[in-house]
Amino acid sequence: MKKVIFSVSLFILLVLIACQAPDEKEDAPVLVTIGDSITMGIQDAGLIDDYQSASYPYLVARQLGIEADFHQPLVTTPGIGVPPYAKPLTLNGTTIVSELLATDANGRPVISINSMLPLLPTVAYAEPYNNLGISGAKLLDLRNTMSYTDPDAAGNFFFDLVLRTTIPSLAGKTVIQQAAMLNPDFILLWIGNNDILQAELKGCGVNGLVDGVAFPRTDPATFQTEYEAILTNLQANTPARIVMANIPDWLPFTNGLDGIFKVDSTFFAGHLMIFNPTTFEPILFDLNADGTGDTYIPLFLEETDARHLLLTGATAYMEEGQGIPSQDDLEYMGIATGTATNMVAALSTVMGLQGITIPASAVALTGDLTITEAEQGAALSIIEQYNTAISALGVSLNIPVVDIAGDWWGADTATTTTPFGGYSGEFVLRAKDTTVFSLDGVHPNNLGQALCANSFIRVLNAEYGLDLDELAPASYAGQYSARAIDSRSLLRSIRGMAVLP
Numbered sequence: 001m002k003k004v005i006f007s008v009s010l011f012i013l014l015v016l017i018a019c020q021a022p023d024e025k026e027d028a029p030v031l032v033t034i035g036d037s038i039t040m041g042i043q044d045a046g047l048i049d050d051y052q053s054a055s056y057p058y059l060v061a062r063q064l065g066i067e068a069d070f071h072q073p074l075v076t077t078p079g080i081g082v083p084p085y086a087k088p089l090t091l092n093g094t095t096i097v098s099e100l101l102a103t104d105a106n107g108r109p110v111i112s113i114n115s116m117l118p119l120l121p122t123v124a125y126a127e128p129y130n131n132l133g134i135s136g137a138k139l140l141d142l143r144n145t146m147s148y149t150d151p152d153a154a155g156n157f158f159f160d161l162v163l164r165t166t167i168p169s170l171a172g173k174t175v176i177q178q179a180a181m182l183n184p185d186f187i188l189l190w191i192g193n194n195d196i197l198q199a200e201l202k203g204c205g206v207n208g209l210v211d212g213v214a215f216p217r218t219d220p221a222t223f224q225t226e227y228e229a230i231l232t233n234l235q236a237n238t239p240a241r242i243v244m245a246n247i248p249d250w251l252p253f254t255n256g257l258d259g260i261f262k263v264d265s266t267f268f269a270g271h272l273m274i275f276n277p278t279t280f281e282p283i284l285f286d287l288n289a290d291g292t293g294d295t296y297i298p299l300f301l302e303e304t305d306a307r308h309l310l311l312t313g314a315t316a317y318m319e320e321g322q323g324i325p326s327q328d329d330l331e332y333m334g335i336a337t338g339t340a341t342n343m344v345a346a347l348s349t350v351m352g353l354q355g356i357t358i359p360a361s362a363v364a365l366t367g368d369l370t371i372t373e374a375e376q377g378a379a380l381s382i383i384e385q386y387n388t389a390i391s392a393l394g395v396s397l398n399i400p401v402v403d404i405a406g407d408w409w410g411a412d413t414a415t416t417t418t419p420f421g422g423y424s425g426e427f428v429l430r431a432k433d434t435t436v437f438s439l440d441g442v443h444p445n446n447l448g449q450a451l452c453a454n455s456f457i458r459v460l461n462a463e464y465g466l467d468l469d470e471l472a473p474a475s476y477a478g479q480y481s482a483r484a485i486d487s488r489s490l491l492r493s494i495r496g497m498a499v500l501p
Contacts, residue, residue: 039133046088048079204375271298306370313369323365
């Protein structure tokens with residue numbers, strides 16, 4: 001009998017010892033990251049564990065030495081795309097492939113969270129994830145949204161993938177509430193990108209309007225009020241040292257074709273030019289076959305003062321013939337009949353070589369596929385107001401701010417900040433060896449994520465006395481090097497995709 005009692009006592013003692021973390025564990029900091037799809041680790045319009053292990057939150061956790069305890073909503077092969085019924089974009093030889101995860105008998109995409117469960121090895125993890133980045137999340141979601149069924153979630157299942165409120169301990173808890181449950185030592189907060197990005201992804205509507213109303217964005221006054229509520233909530237309910245990041249101009253991400261269109265000084269000043277769908281260079285037409293009539297033919301645009309072409313607009317041009325001007329269109333633009341006739345003949349020849357047929361009745365490239373200077377200016381004004389609010393809150397609440405906007409794009413002449421750490425912000429088709437962006441044209445690739453991690457690490461070191469080593473960006477560069485990419489396959493794969501950051 002004594003032997004049994006001893007055994008039970010020993011067992012209890014061993015359990016107590018096992019439950020007591022070692023000293024080094026007690027000293028290990030707890031990191032929580034809050035944000036949208038960049039924080040989540042989305043790349044190539046999708047999520048997969050390879051991308052998640054390259055995300056800036058995981059990289060910061062690794063530099064802290066706590067990556068084994070940094071839990072994420074891992075997704076295994078073949079990954080989950082954005083939208084969720086697709087797979088992430090992949091390279092197959094020279095072709096970028098976009099596939100559906102599942103289809104019905106009619107070949108239509110099937111959206112089924114249950115069917116995705118086998119891809120989610122950590123879905124039953126009983127505690128909140130350390131990485132609480134949610135693709136598509138906006139500022140107002142952090143304190144209010146718990147499920148894709150919530151009205152503001154608009155069916156975005158990524159809320160359920162991360163928050164998992166069917167687990168009893170997590171039921172009915174938002175991002176901010178789950179973050180507090182982890183009693184974190186550090187919180188990295190980067191939110192607000194989606195509060196303006198959706199307007200840019202939609203071309204800021206038509207002349208700044210979407211369905212007749214101002215393009216969708218969070219009102220700057222509401223942005224500041226809600227951001228303050230989030231920060232004060234975190235400060236009141238956690239001991240965390242918080243670092244937050246501001247918001248860069250997203251237009252160059254959504255639009256990989258900027259800067260390659262030339263404007264003919266005689267005709268169509270200010271219009272986007274017809275481009276070669278293989279090289280994306282503007283096409284020079286020799287109207288007189290002797291070099292004396294060279295000109296660039298413009299895309300036929302609903303927004304005649306458009307300055308930027310979205311990737312979705314390039315897809316519509318290539319796949320549907322939108323924006324290719326007919327003779328009537330050219331005459332409508334003020335071109336003489338004879339010149340217009342020559343232009344159409346030259347255009348037909350060049351487009352025919354690219355496999356594109358000029359439609360009998362041309363359709364203007366709609367305003368949701370282009371961005372005007374006024375629309376860009378309105379979007380930048382909103383971003384500036386958001387960042388002013390973030391800076392002011394940083395001062396009033398004593399929270400350091402990571403200047404992602406300055407680190408990515410470079411600041412004004414008052415500083416010497418080098419954009420992208422000296423790498424390229426161009427679209428992958430134009431700078432595949434040095435670009436910091438992935439195949440979807442919106443989300444950072446491994447290199448971009450490493451640069452983001454370094455931005456956070458510098459502030460953590462400077463503001464909180466840490467001594468974390470920065471990453472070596474060169475070891476993350478060249479993700480798409482040595483791979484020939486067929487541009488038309490990419491544009492076909494992006495068409496219709498709601499790419500959320």
